[in-house]
Amino acid sequence: MFLGFLAGRVRRADALYILGDLFEAWIGDDDLDDPYNARIVSALRAAADAGVRIxxxxxxxxxxxxxxxxxxxxxxxxxxxxxxLLPEWSFVLAHGDALCLDDNGYMAFRARVRSPEWQRRMLARPRWLRRIIARYFRWRSRNMARAVYADLNPAATDDFLRDHAYATFIHGHTHRPATHDHIVDGIHVERWVLADWHEDRGECLAWDGETLTREAVLPENRP
Ligand SMILES: [Mn+2]
Known part of the structure; x- marks a missing residue:
């Protein structure tokens, strides 16, 4: 479905912003020769070559x-x-996980795996071992997510919106697609939460210079 999206709807856009978790797991750029990864990369390349800034x-x-x-x-x-910062409007984009401060276990994990030292050691491991580790991480995160997906910490979100000049905030990660209205320092700020993608449905946000719209993405680009 994502391949159809890249070959179809995306071609009518000037730019495409992907806000993370495109892959279930990524074990390192030396895995580009994996057939599944190679298909995604060449589809991105084709859209980029067709003039879409990705x-x-x-x-x-x-x-x-x-x-x-x-x-x-x-x-x-x-x-x-x-x-x-577009000529018509300002946005701030994030994956969303950095503001899920109430999930202490996850925040500690995030700090660890985002450190250059951890990443250097991880990438030095053989591919087969990284695959096993990635599978373990997915298994662990699925088990933890089963309880309840973490959401953004409200106070940290207000600070974030203040720091980003009350720009319209777009993020995903939380599995809670919605459009929220925040009042920060008396200013109305919108927060758009992206939907997660499944085999048979996905969603993107489209900006036409005036309005932001949620668009459904369906298999084979059916209307
Ligand atoms: Mn995520």
Whole structure:
């Protein structure tokens, strides 16, 4: 479905922003030759070659995506968060996990795996071992998520919106798609939460210069 999206709807856009967790797991850019990964990368490349500017931000599952992936796919890596200042409107983009401060276990894990030292040691391990570790992480996170998905910490979110000049905030990660209204320092700020993707349905946000719209993404790009 994502391949159909890249070949279809995306071609009518100037730019595509992917806010992380594109992959269930990413064990390192030396895994670009895996057939599944190669298909995704060449589909991104085709859209990029067709003139769509594609930017990618790391999620909590694919944070090991690096410059080799970016070069192969023809995309640009973004820092999290990213201030997207368009002529008509200002947005701030994030994956969303960095504000889930109430999930202490996850925040400790995040700090550990995002450190350059941990990543260097991880990438030095053989691929087979990294695959097993990635599977273990997914299993553990599924078990923890079964209880309840973490949500953004309200006070930290207000601070974040203040720090980003009350720009419209777009993020995913929480599995709670919605559009929220925040009043921060008396200013109305919108927060758009992206939906998670499944085999048979996905969702993107489209900005036409005036309005932001949720668009359904369906298999084979059916209308
Ligand atoms: Mn996530």
């Amino acid at each position: 930017a990618f931000m790391h999620g909590n599952r694919d944070f090991l995506i690096g410059e080799r992936f970016a070069a192969a796919a023809g995309i640009r890596l973004l820092a999290d968060p990213h201030d997207l």
